[in-house]
Amino acid sequence: MRKISDKLASALNDDHTSRRRFFRHAFTGVAVVAPVGVLAACGDMADMDHSVSANTDQQKTSAETDFTKSKQIFHEIMKDENEHVKFLQDNLKSAARPKPTFQKLEQADIQSFVNLSHTLENVGVGAYLFAAPAVSQKTILAAAGSILTIEARHAGFLGGLLQKPLSVNGAFDKPLTQAEIVKAASPFIASLNGGPDPSAPLKSDVDILNFALLLEFLEAEFYNVNVPKLFK
Template sequence: MYKSFVVLALAAPFAVFAAPINKRQTPSLAATVLKFADVLNQFEAQFYQAAMSKFVDSDYTDAGFVSSRIPLEQFTIIQNDETLHSSFLQSGLAALGESPVTSCKFNLDAATKDVATMTATARVVENLAVSAILGAAPLVGDPVILQAAASILTVEAKHQSMLNVLSSTGSSIPSAFDIPLAPSEVLAIAAPFFDGPCDLGIPAFPTLTITNDGPVTPGTKLTLKSDAINGTICEDELFCQMLLGGFPNSITVPFNNCVVPAGLNGPMAIWVTSDEQPLLFNSVDRQTNNNKLVAGPTMTFVDTQPQTLVQMLRAENAGTVTSKVITGGEASSGSGSGTNSTSSVNNGVTDGGVPVLTTGFSADGKINVLGWNVTDPQGQ
């Protein structure tokens, strides 16, 4: 009885597409959106699979986690979710009489070179997944497909929050709003991870890379690189556009003086344009500025509100290592620079340690402790 219930529960979501597709939705457009979403979920599933198969327990503790169990547990859940999302979307394509795109290959070597880099890049991947569904939603006219997409969005948002926590520097919920990105904007960030051609019927905007060393913080002067900025355009006539969740439009500054303002926190999308008109928050109206777009977006994080929850996952008395979020052309080349973030390094926590939250005053009564005590599986 229990087994039958589980089978029915797992099968239920795939029945969503059994209902007739709304005739107001152009089948070709619906198929394009579903293929686009499916390939992104294939990418996410393969990313986590590659990461988990590459690293051993000590790699996680060396990267600053009090135990490898914490990230591995979450990565396993997320990888399973992404695989199910892909199967779900492919069932929708079958209902439209379409076949999924399964020929896309992904180059994940640079993004999984170490645990710190992988975790930082995963944070970009999950925030990008949320932005992609938000940006694609206006293209979906059929309410059945839209509701199915919304059910995936809520789960991707949970992944997003978890990766913000695992980052060691971020806020679990940095903003009351997420940034919607149109499909061509999403591909500007994701396409460099593709190993060879991947024709989704959607053009990718020119990629943009942040070449600064060190974390991006208020006051950081960003240096930006793109093949589209190739000397044929006068850089003095270009503008840097920075957009965060909930902002009505982007913050516009000269390209050669792209300084991150004070008072920001959370994921930030950055474009380069040929005029100073701010880009709008909503991706639909923002497309009216496409003729002024030079490159981007790229995505980075401004972490100015560290939270206790985030810090508690890291080893006590930890040092720091610098990890790189792989974006732009670095994804395929494995070289160059990108957006850096900081991770803690464990100094002596035993492999397989079990974190236990410890609160209260120390033995001498001078220190009020809020942190993790790490014991081995035998409680020693």
């Protein structure tokens, strides 16, 4: 088994992880769809339809405004994911996988971005929980744990923002299987660029870290593509 750099141990002592505040945003306004009325009431129905449409547009605008208020946090999450990539690359050194070519990551609007962000962060949590029991070196396990807690903070924040549970699994998070992780990530990967197949058995700590690096590459690219555009 390839030995990972002792830099992992010293890196854990750096107190650079920022504390985050997590908010919940309440969205107001409920659109009501009126039934079709009699001919004599057509004028009133037209007015009602106009009101419903305006209310729906207002609700969407309100939600996007609440998301936009979290601009600073999304920039912070982007920075975290880029630092995770660099950390794994620095410690894998020449054994680090190349960056894959990604696809379908650019989102058309803030709502779509936040929804996919929530999905990816929860995949990250499940992936680190999956990998942790297979890690043999304590320093690597500690490093993975420190990244896992940050992924969970991201996921909890996004859950609150979307008015969903902070944890999709309740009080105890659950690991995903390797197949589930690969299935979630595969639609966004156009090419592995010669990197190891994420479906292959993870036989060493190097394999595990490269598996984690693939996911961190994906998350970092997702934020790098969307955050500067949507949260200027």
